[in-house]
Amino acid sequence: MSDHSMPAQVPDARGYYGEYGGRFVPETLMPALDELTESFQSALADPDFMGRYEHLQATYVGRPTPITYAAQLSKTLGGAQIYLKREDLAHTGAHKINNALGQALLAERMGKRRVIAETGAGQHGVASATAAALLGLDCHVYMGSVDIARQRPNVFRMKLLGAEVIPVESGSKTLKDAINEAIRDWVANVEDTFYLLGSALGPHPYPLIVRTFQSVIGIEARQQMLDEVGQLPDVCIACVGGGSNAIGLFHAFRDDDAVDLIGVEAGGLGIPSGEHAARFADPNLGRPGVLHGTRSFVLQDADGQIRETHSVSAGLDYASVGPEHAYLRDMERAFYTTATDEEALAAFQTLCRQEGIIPALESSHAVAEAIKRAPTMPKDAIILVNLSGRGDKDLDTVIHEIGEDA
Amino acid sequence: MNEPVTTLQGTAALAAMFEGAKAHDRAAFLPYFPIGYPTYDDSLAAIEAMAAEGVDGFEIGIPFSDPLADGPTIQAATQVALENGITVRRCLEAVRTLRARGVRQPMLLMGYLNPILAYGVEAYVRDAHAAGADGLIVPDLPPEEAAQVKSACEKVGLALVFLLAPTSTEARIKLVTAQATGFVYLVSVMGTTGARDHLPETLPGFVARVRAQTDKPLVLGFGIGRPEQARQAGELVDGFIVGSALVREGAHGAEAVRALAASLRRALD
Numbered sequence: 001m002s003d004h005s006m007p008a009q010v011p012d013a014r015g016y017y018g019e020y021g022g023r024f025v026p027e028t029l030m031p032a033l034d035e036l037t038e039s040f041q042s043a044l045a046d047p048d049f050m051g052r053y054e055h056l057q058a059t060y061v062g063r064p065t066p067i068t069y070a071a072q073l074s075k076t077l078g079g080a081q082i083y084l085k086r087e088d089l090a091h092t093g094a095h096k097i098n099n100a101l102g103q104a105l106l107a108e109r110m111g112k113r114r115v116i117a118e119t120g121a122g123q124h125g126v127a128s129a130t131a132a133a134l135l136g137l138d139c140h141v142y143m144g145s146v147d148i149a150r151q152r153p154n155v156f157r158m159k160l161l162g163a164e165v166i167p168v169e170s171g172s173k174t175l176k177d178a179i180n181e182a183i184r185d186w187v188a189n190v191e192d193t194f195y196l197l198g199s200a201l202g203p204h205p206y207p208l209i210v211r212t213f214q215s216v217i218g219i220e221a222r223q224q225m226l227d228e229v230g231q232l233p234d235v236c237i238a239c240v241g242g243g244s245n246a247i248g249l250f251h252a253f254r255d256d257d258a259v260d261l262i263g264v265e266a267g268g269l270g271i272p273s274g275e276h277a278a279r280f281a282d283p284n285l286g287r288p289g290v291l292h293g294t295r296s297f298v299l300q301d302a303d304g305q306i307r308e309t310h311s312v313s314a315g316l317d318y319a320s321v322g323p324e325h326a327y328l329r330d331m332e333r334a335f336y337t338t339a340t341d342e343e344a345l346a347a348f349q350t351l352c353r354q355e356g357i358i359p360a361l362e363s364s365h366a367v368a369e370a371i372k373r374a375p376t377m378p379k380d381a382i383i384l385v386n387l388s389g390r391g392d393k394d395l396d397t398v399i400h401e402i403g404e405d406a
Numbered sequence: 407m408n409e410p411v412t413t414l415q416g417t418a419a420l421a422a423m424f425e426g427a428k429a430h431d432r433a434a435f436l437p438y439f440p441i442g443y444p445t446y447d448d449s450l451a452a453i454e455a456m457a458a459e460g461v462d463g464f465e466i467g468i469p470f471s472d473p474l475a476d477g478p479t480i481q482a483a484t485q486v487a488l489e490n491g492i493t494v495r496r497c498l499e500a501v502r503t504l505r506a507r508g509v510r511q512p513m514l515l516m517g518y519l520n521p522i523l524a525y526g527v528e529a530y531v532r533d534a535h536a537a538g539a540d541g542l543i544v545p546d547l548p549p550e551e552a553a554q555v556k557s558a559c560e561k562v563g564l565a566l567v568f569l570l571a572p573t574s575t576e577a578r579i580k581l582v583t584a585q586a587t588g589f590v591y592l593v594s595v596m597g598t599t600g601a602r603d604h605l606p607e608t609l610p611g612f613v614a615r616v617r618a619q620t621d622k623p624l625v626l627g628f629g630i631g632r633p634e635q636a637r638q639a640g641e642l643v644d645g646f647i648v649g650s651a652l653v654r655e656g657a658h659g660a661e662a663v664r665a666l667a668a669s670l671r672r673a674l675d
Contacts, residue, residue, distance in 0.1 A: 014550065022550075022551055023548065023550065023551065024519060024546045024547060024548070024551055025546060025548070026474070026475045026545050026546060026569065026571070026593075027548060027568070027569040027570055027571045027573075027574060027578070027582070027593065028571035028572075028573050028593060028596060029573075030548055030573075030574070030578060031573045031574060031575050031578060032573065034575075170481060170485075171471065171472065171485075176472065177472075180472055180473075180474045183474045184474060184475075184477075184597075184598050187474075187475070187596065187597055187598060188596050188597035188598065189596070190573060190596065191573070191596070287524075288523075289520045289523055289524065290519045290520045290523060290546065291472065291520060292472075292474070293546070298520065300520065300524060302524065303493040303494055303495075303521055303524060303525075304470075304494070304520045304521035304522070304523060304524025304525065305470065305471040305488060305520075305521065306471040306472050306520070
C-alpha cells in the first residue's frame with residue numbers, strides 16, 4: 001500500500017479538508033500533535049515500518065479480505081449485482097484493526113508504552129487491546145457506560161486481551177463522552193501516552209493517519225473488482241459514524257469519477273424525531289462546528305451545545321463526523337443518506353438469511369442502502385458494500401429489538 | 407483596594423489591573439466562576455460577593471456540553487448550569503447585570519469555541535464588548551486557528567488570551583506570547599482543571615522559560631486552591647486564577663465562596 005499511502009490534495013499542511021479539519025485542542029496537546037505528525041510522516045517514509053505493518057496485515061490480520069458476491073440477495077432484489085467487501089473477516093471482526101495496528105506500531109516507534117483509546121461499539125477498543133497485546137503495550141480503553149451495557153461481549157473481550165476498560169459516566173455516557181475522557185487522560189499523561197484514536201476524526205493529523213491505515217480497504221477492493229469481476233463498481237456504499245471504514249473504502253476510488261460514493265448515516269428513529277445521528281441529513285441540528293478538535297458537521301442545538309444522539313448501533317452513535325466526509329459532501333464527490341434503526345435491523349436479518357453472514361449493526365446500515373438502491377438499477381450494474389464488521393457483538397441488542405424468535 | 411478602572415475596557419482595563427496590583431507589590435487574583443451554578447442568581451451573588459472582597463478580575467465561565475479541558479468539579483457545575491437553561495446569551499446578560507450592580511473589575515469570558523461559532527464570532531465579540539466584558543479565554547482555540555476571533559477582538563479592543571502549558575516548546579512559547587493580548591495564561595499542571603495538593607516542582611522553570619520570551623503579564627491557572635498556593639503563585643507570576651476550589655464552595659452558597667476568595671486574596675498582602 002506504500003504507493004497509495006500519501007495524501008492526494010487534502011488535507012493541506014494545517015490538516016484542512018477545504019474548510020473542515022484543523023486542530024482545536026488545549027495547548028498542552030499541540031506539541032504532541034506536532035510530534036505525532038512528524039513521527040507519522042517519517043514512519044510512512046520508512047520501508048521497514050511499512051514492511052512490518054504489511055507483514056502483520058498479511059500474517060496476523062488475515063489480509064487481503066475477500067470480496068463476496070451476494071448472489072441470492074442480488075437475485076431477490078432483481079436489480080444491481082451486490083458485492084461485499086468482507087472486513088468482517090479481518091482479525092477481531094472489523095476493519096478497526098487496520099488502524100489500531102498501524103497506530104500501535106507508531107506508538108511503539110515513538111517509544112510510548114502506554115496507549116489509550118475510546119470506543120463506542122467496542123470494535124476499536126477490541127482492536128486496540130489486540131494490537132497492544134501483540135506489541136506488549138499497556139492499553140486503557142474509555143467506554144461510555146451505556147455502550148458497556150449494550151456491547152457486553154466486546155467489554156469482556158477487551159479484558160481478556162489484557163486491557164483496562166474505564167467506564168465513562170459523564171454526559172450521554174456514549175462515544176462522545178468516551179472521547180472527552182480519553183482526551184482528558186491524554187492531556188494529563190501526554191508525555192508517555194499515545195492516544196490511539198479510532199475513527200477518521202479528531203485534530204490533525206488523526207483524520208489523515210486513520211485514512212492512511214484504512215485505505216487498504218479500498219485499494220484491495222478496487223483491485224479485486226478489476227481482477228475478479230472485470231470492472232469497477234458503479235456504486236460504493238459504506239456506513240458513516242466517524243467515517244473510518246467509509247473513508248478507507250472511498251479513498252482508492254476518489255479519482256474514478258464514474259463510481260458513486262455513498263455514505264450511510266444512522267437515521268435512528270427517523271430524522272423528524274430528532275433521535276438520530278445523521279449530521280448531514282438534519283438541517284435543523286447538523287451544522288458546521290467544532291467538536292473533539294476538528295471542524296466538521298456537528299449535531300448541536302441553537303446555542304452550540306452538542307446534541308445527544310441515538311442509533312441502534314453504538315458505532316454510529318456520534319454527534320460529529322470525520323472532516324473529510326464534510327469536504328467530500330461539499331465537493332459532491334460523495335453523497336450521504338440515512339438508514340433508520342428499523343431499516344438496519346431488517347437488513348441485518350436479510351443478510352443473515354440470504355447470505356449466511358451476520359453483519360454488524362453499523363454495517364447493516366450500508367446493507368440497507370444497497371437493498372433500497374439495487375432494485376432501481378439495471379442487472380448489469382454493480383454495488384460494492386463495505387461490510388465493515390461482523391455482528392456477533394450485536395446479538396444482545398438484536399434479541400432485545402426483535403425478540404428471540406427471529 | 408481596587409484601582410478605579412471604570413472608564414477603561416478590554417486590554418486597557420487588564421493593563422490597569424496588573425499595574426494596580428503591582429503598585430501594591432502583589433499578584434492579581436482572578437477567580438473563575440461559572441454562570442448558572444448552582445443557580446443563575448446564586449452565581450451572580452457569588453461573583454458580587456467576591457468583587458466586594460477586592461479580587462482583581464474575573465474569569466466568567468460559560469457552560470459547554472463537552473468541556474474537555476475541565477476536571478470533574480467544573481464539568482459537574484457547568485452541567486448543572488446547562489440543566490438550568492443557561493445559554494451564551496444569558497451569560498452575556500449576566501455580565502451586563504453585574505456591571506449594572508457595580509462590579510468594576512475586568513471580566514474575561516471563559517468558554518469553549520463551538521457555542522461562540524453557533525452565536526457567530528463577530529456578534530459574540532460585539533455583544534460581549536457591549537455587555538462590559540474585557541476579554542476572552544477559549545481553551546480549545548490555539549493561535550493557529552484564531553484568525554477570525556482575533557480580528558474581531560482587535561476591532562473592539564477586547565483581549566484574547568492564549569494559553570501555554572508545561573509541554574509548550576520554545577517555538578510555541580514564541581508564537582503564543584506574540585499573539586496573546588491582555589495576558590498569557592500559563593497552565594501550571596499537565597491535566598484538566600481542578601485543585602491539586604501541590605504545585606509542580608517544575609513550575610519555576612516553566613515560568614522562567616516563558617518570561618525569557620515576553621514582557622506580557624503572565625497568569626497562572628489550574629491546580630491552585632489554597633492560600634499558600636496563592637502566595638507561591640504570586641511570587642512567580644503577575645496573576646493567578648482559582649476555579650474548582652471556589653466552585654466547590656459554590657454548592658454552599660455565595661458566603662462560602664466569598665470566604666475562600668477573601669482568604670486567597672489576603673494571602674497576597
